[in-house]
Amino acid sequence: MLTLLTALALLVPQTGAAQAAPTPPRPGGVNGLPLERPRKVDIAFNRLYDDAELYAHFDRIEAAYPELVSHEVIGHSVEGREMRVYTVHAKAAGDARDVPAMWVDANVHGNEIQGGEVTLYLAWYLCENYGALDEVTELLDGSAFYVLPMVNPDGRHHWIHDAHNPHSSRTGYRPVDDDRDGVADEDPPDDLDGDGQITMMRKYVPGEGTHRIDRDDPRVMERVGRENPEERGDWLLLGSEGIDNDGDGRVNEDGAGGYDMNRAWPSSWQPEHVQYGAGPYPLSWPETRCIAEFVLAHPNLAAVQSFHNAGGMILRGPGAEVFGEYPRADLRVYDELGKDGELMLPFYRYMVIWKDLYSVFGGFVNWTYEGLGIISFTNELWTDDREFPDDEDAPDRHWFDDHLRLGAGFVDWHPAHHPLYGDIEIGGFRKDVGRVPPSFMIEEMCHRNALFCVEHARAMPCVTVRSVEVAPLAGDLRAVDVVLENDRAIPTRTARAAQERVGEPDVVTLEGDGVEVLAGGPNPDRWHPERMQPAERDPARLVLEQGLGGRSELHLRWIVRGTGNVTVRWRGEKARDVSQLVPIE
Amino acid sequence: MIPALSAALVLGLCAPAQETAAPELPVLDNATLSQALAELDASAQAELDTLGASRDGRPVHVLTIHGAPRAEGEARPAILVAAGLDGPHAYTSSLALEHARRLVQGYGRDDAVTRFLDATTVYVLPRLDVDGAAARFARPLDEVLATGYGVDDDRDGRQGEDPRADVDGDGLVTWMRVRDAEGEWIADPVDPRAMRKADRAKGELGEYALYREGYDADGDERVAEDGPRNAQVDRNFPRAWAEHADDAGRYPTDEPAVLGAVEFVLAHDDLVLALCYGEQGNLVGKPATQPDGGPRQRGALELGLHERDAAVVKELGARYREATKNTVEGVGEQPGSFASWLYHHRGLWTLDVAPWAVPLDFTPPAAEDAAAEERAAPDAAAPATAERGKAKAKADEGPEASDDAKRLRWLDHEGRDAFAPWTPFEHPQLGAVEVGGFKPYALVEPTPTKLAELADAHQAWLLTLGELLPRPRLELERFDALGGGLYELRVALVNDALLPFPSHAATRAGTVAPLQVRLELPAGATLVAGEARELVETLDAAGGRRALRWLVTLPAGADAPRVRLVSRNAGGAVLTATQDQAAQEVR
Structure with a gap:
């Protein structure tokens, strides 16, 4: 009641004020939304959605904000689900292709679903705040987001709707003959108790087992014989729920799919025997190929984020030691963003994939940086450090489950019958425990990670003509001194892009009727203009392979003859083109 | 070359041969090749299919050739014959087509062929780079390796603006040499038509700059340095793909013909062995090898046959040389190539044949005569005759001939129209130049007569492979x-x-x-x-x-x-x- 009254109290003066004089929006308490402006699209960010629900929410945002959001279907998954890219950009400010853009995707591993909600939150947050928060308005006017909520919609669908554990349904759904017996996908896990979960199987074998029941918690199985190999327990752990469907003596060895779409990208790709899950060749699955084609067709991409779970990490490449290290200039950008990320994302650590996690060949962010020269991160969402943030000696996850979910995350051991093992018991944590956050912590995860994307996007290059000076030189010659500036952290061409000659170099031109450009080039020493570096040829069109560095200026000098208006124009792939008219008198 | 006779050979109809005329096998344009394949498709032993269209929309054909229907439970092994992997080697398609023709026509008539086909399926992919081969019959004539995705070679922010061109209008894209004190090249004193790099260590000064025939269309003082295409089909396969190299393409299998070939191979698990005609070669020289376990560092570049496989390929090579007398080693395994992918990623026994090259060890008859004279009048006090002959020849010749001079020696002897003499020309940007050099395909292609000989030798050898599977x-x-x-x-x-x-x-x-x-x-x-x-x-x-x-x-x-x-x-x-x-x- 009090809340309602407060809201009414706020609404009434606002209406009056609107008629009198516009009140500048004030930041409110809800995710930066001005309190006086209601949300146009209400989405519950305390739950996770299946593939259809997720797209439906995006569609609601698109319908509510047609001036900011549009989507295209760039391909279809193996099972025929749409691969959708939502473009978030203020259309009134021009074509999204003319501004720097950030790619944000999620859920390449089918079970790592919550990144989808983060991308949804990102789109929603940007739209709700456009026109109200200057930072957001500038961001959507001057740049764009390409958001692909699910790289692996099939994996997401099955993980949510079929029986799974936290780690299964990582793969895509093209059949693979994992056990090489000539038949594909014929021995998956089986939901023996029909509860929609693949948990564990155990069998009571008094005095002949490898495990015993923990004294303090009968749900926990403890391995015996660690110190005394002779020791025996009363229980055998028999692995994940399942039977030997194909009669080859093995259980659950050939489930659906059996590959990893984050090992499929062209840079440092290695075949299956070097990198599990790589598939027969790079981009062999339709999901990966259509994304690659989209990315290659959008040279304005200047930032990449790919959401995974879990562990609380802000990952950058290289994926493998054999690559070496990234160029120093690019590492400065990575380190700056990574360290900001550590502050924005409590319990997340900024890490190098191969050094701090494990080796990955053919990873997506490795391709987007090593192949395409785009500053790229992978965030591993959710870490169970978040369960007990204050306690170094935290109790186990059963304690958390018992006290904060009232035990809803655990399937208690219960009897079942197995065709091979006979009487067994089945039990264990549900699939949504361990790698995805509990419902009450989802929104915080979404907000912090979406805002890390915003932080990254705001670092995309923005070029301005900072100053132009025309000074007389000998005779009727004039010197035109131009200072271009990129005030953002990311260069217009990363060191990697310049080193590997990726994409097109930046080009600066000076053109105008009646004015002849006799010489031109970088002028690195403002006190000694004679140290300018005149271009060998075509002085009116300077080609800059290295581009404009992050937070740096580029001093250029032209020597011209004649009078009239000339235009200095900078063009590049990863920032909006700029130009300025310069009268030469 | 007599077109009527060539066509007859392609169609397999033995024209009444003139007594003295050796059989000839022509290089086939895409239309003639397609036509010949379509005619084979009419046979009960062959089915023609396509792997899809090339980047320029031409069909990439594959012909399946088989013998008697398979018995129940029989998984018949298959051999892939691949050729025309790049434009300059368009001639190898004739070898592949001849295999197909002789298998189809020999089945039921020739016991060896019948036995072979009843036990072994053959897939013939006669021309993977159909777009490159089209250049073989286009005017101006040029050797075209780059048929795929184009990049900005000279990094000037423009793509494809300064291609090669037939500047002097003779219908050929050859070379241009320009007198230039800063040039690195000199005319080989042994044969001034041949250009070689000046040996500065020996005090030689460069006299010429050497360019591909073309203009400086973009005014950057470089000639023909940015053509419209860059990616090569036979560099776009996933194996050891050279990312960021201009010829590699944007990603492996980006070139449609490559994707088609990859999907074809993946869909045919009856394949055991591949026979690739092109530039590489692993049967004549000693192919590179690597330890069976691969490199020590995970993900490091692997090149070469695994040692255990190399032992097998060595034996196959010995048999190959015996059967075909081919001595061309080839250039060895290339990153991103079809053959390299077939072996390393698919595990097929992959036999690379470089069928022909201009011999470098040719001794002109004059030198032979001198050596013969030596042999006719042995001098007991002299060292071994052959060595003395060599020493004498060397002394007579003066400086060592460059490889191009050696090639010219053989081409002259054969009477081949292989070289465009250096001819003065007033170039619009470079001024006085000379246009000339080896004609396109002269160093790559055997004569039609030689091609027919190669087809004979390799057909006999192919039939022996069935027994080895x-x-x-x-x-x-x-x-x-x-x-x-x-x-x-x-x-x-x-x-x-x-x-x-x-x-x-x-x-x-x-x-x-x-x-x-x-x-x-x-x-x-x-x-x-x-x-x-x-x-x-x-x-x-x-x-x-x-x-x-x-x-x-x-x-x-x-x-x-x-x-x-x-x-x-x-x-x-x-x-x-x-x-x-x-x-x-x-x-």
Whole structure:
């Protein structure tokens, strides 16, 4: 009641004020939304959605904000689900292709679903705040987001709707003959108790087992014989729920799919025997190929984020030691963003994939940086450090489950019958425990990670003509001194892009009727203009392979003859083109 | 070349040969090749299909050639014959087509061909780079390797603006040389038509700059440095793909012909061996090798045959050289190439043939005559005649000839119209230049007569390959009654072929399905010990055996147990162990 009254109290003066004089929006308490402006699209960010629900929410945002959001279907998954890219950009400010853009995707591993909600939150947050928060308005006017909520919609669908554990349904759904017996996908896990979960199987074998029941918690199985190999327990752990469907003596060895779409990208790709899950060749699955084609067709991409779970990490490449290290200039950008990320994302650590996690060949962010020269991160969402943030000696996850979910995350051991093992018991944590956050912590995860994307996007290059000076030189010659500036952290061409000659170099031109450009080039020493570096040829069109560095200026000098208006124009792939008219008198 | 005769040969109709005319095999344009393939498609032994369209929309053909219908349970091994992997080697398509034609037409008429095709399927991919081959018949004539995705070669922010061109209008894209004190090149004193780099270590000064024939269309003082296309089909395969190299393409399989070929190979698990005609070669020289386990550092570049496979390829090479007399080593394994992918990623036995090159060791008749004279009048006091002859020839010749001078020596002797003489020309940007040099394809293509000889030699050799493929058999080692209706069955799976099953590369990559040996028991029988289905991953060559053992119970009067070999590409076999074969005594 009090809340309602407060809201009414706020609404009434606002209406009056609107008629009198516009009140500048004030930041409110809800995710930066001005309190006086209601949300146009209400989405519950305390739950996770299946593939259809997720797209439906995006569609609601698109319908509510047609001036900011549009989507295209760039391909279809193996099972025929749409691969959708939502473009978030203020259309009134021009074509999204003319501004720097950030790619944000999620859920390449089918079970790592919550990144989808983060991308949804990102789109929603940007739209709700456009026109109200200057930072957001500038961001959507001057740049764009390409958001692909699910790289692996099939994996997401099955993980949510079929029986799974936290780690299964990582793969895509093209059949693979994992056990090489000539038949594909014929021995998956089986939901023996029909509860929609693949948990564990155990069998009571008094005095002949490898495990015993923990004294303090009968749900926990403890391995015996660690110190005394002779020791025996009363229980055998028999692995994940399942039977030997194909009669080859093995259980659950050939489930659906059996590959990893984050090992499929062209840079440092290695075949299956070097990198599990790589598939027969790079981009062999339709999901990966259509994304690659989209990315290659959008040279304005200047930032990449790919959401995974879990562990609380802000990952950058290289994926493998054999690559070496990234160029120093690019590492400065990575380190700056990574360290900001550590502050924005409590319990997340900024890490190098191969050094701090494990080796990955053919990873997506490795391709987007090593192949395409785009500053790229992978965030591993959710870490169970978040369960007990204050306690170094935290109790186990059963304690958390018992006290904060009232035990809803655990399937208690219960009897079942197995065709091979006979009487067994089945039990264990549900699939949504361990790698995805509990419902009450989802929104915080979404907000912090979406805002890390915003932080990254705001670092995309923005070029301005900072100053132009025309000074007389000998005779009727004039010197035109131009200072271009990129005030953002990311260069217009990363060191990697310049080193590997990726994409097109930046080009600066000076053109105008009646004015002849006799010489031109970088002028690195403002006190000694004679140290300018005149271009060998075509002085009116300077080609800059290295581009404009992050937070740096580029001093250029032209020597011209004649009078009239000339235009200095900078063009590049990863920032909006700029130009300025310069009268030469 | 006589077009009518060539066409007749292509169609396989033996025109009445003139007594003195040696058979000829022409290089085929895409339309003629397609037509010839379509005619073979009419045969009951062949089916023509396409891998899809090339980047420029031309069909990429594949022809399946087979013998008698497969017996039930027979998994017939297959050989892939691939040619025309790049534009300059368009001529190799004629070799592939000849294989196809002779197999189709020989089936049922020639015993060797019939036997071969009844046991081995052949897929002929005669021209992978159809767009490159189109340049072979275009004007101006140029050798075109780059048919795929184009990049900005000279990094000026423009793409494809300064291509090669036929500047002097003679219909050929050759070379231009310009007098230039800063140039690195000199005319070879041995043969001033040949250009070689000045040897500055010996005090030689460069006299010429050497350019591809073309303009400086973009005014950057560089000539023909940014053509419209860059990616090469035979550099766009996933194996050791050279990311960021101009010729590699945007990503492996970006070129449509490459994707088509990759999908074709993946869809044909009957393939055991590939025969690739092109530039690489691994049968004549000593191919590069690497340890069986691969590199020490995970993900490091792997090149070369695994040692275990190299031993097999060495033997195949010896047989190849004996059969074909080919001495061309080729350029070796290339990153991103089809052959490299077939071997390393798919585990196929991959035989690379570089069919022809201009010989560098040709001795002109004059020198031969001198040597012969030496032999005719031996001087007891002199060193060994041949060596002395060589020493004399060398002394007579003066400086060592450059490779191009050596090539010219042979081409002149053969009377081939291979070289455009350096001719003064007023170039619009460069001023006074000379246009000339080797004509396109002159150093790549054999004559039609030589091509016909190559086709003969390689056809005979191809037929020998069928015999080498593993087709394991089942051998009953023991079928003993142990008493009480219990029997012991021992069967060996035996490979008599020269090739082991499969290559080490295949074992490593896990790309060849294992052999399955299945025990089939009659009603009422039980399996007491052993696996009803054994997966055999490897089988050694030439007598390699894998012993399998089962204990079974058989009711009296039951049918005999059977053992069945099931494979994808290594034949098939059934062995019936009748109780007549069972030793009745209890041991």
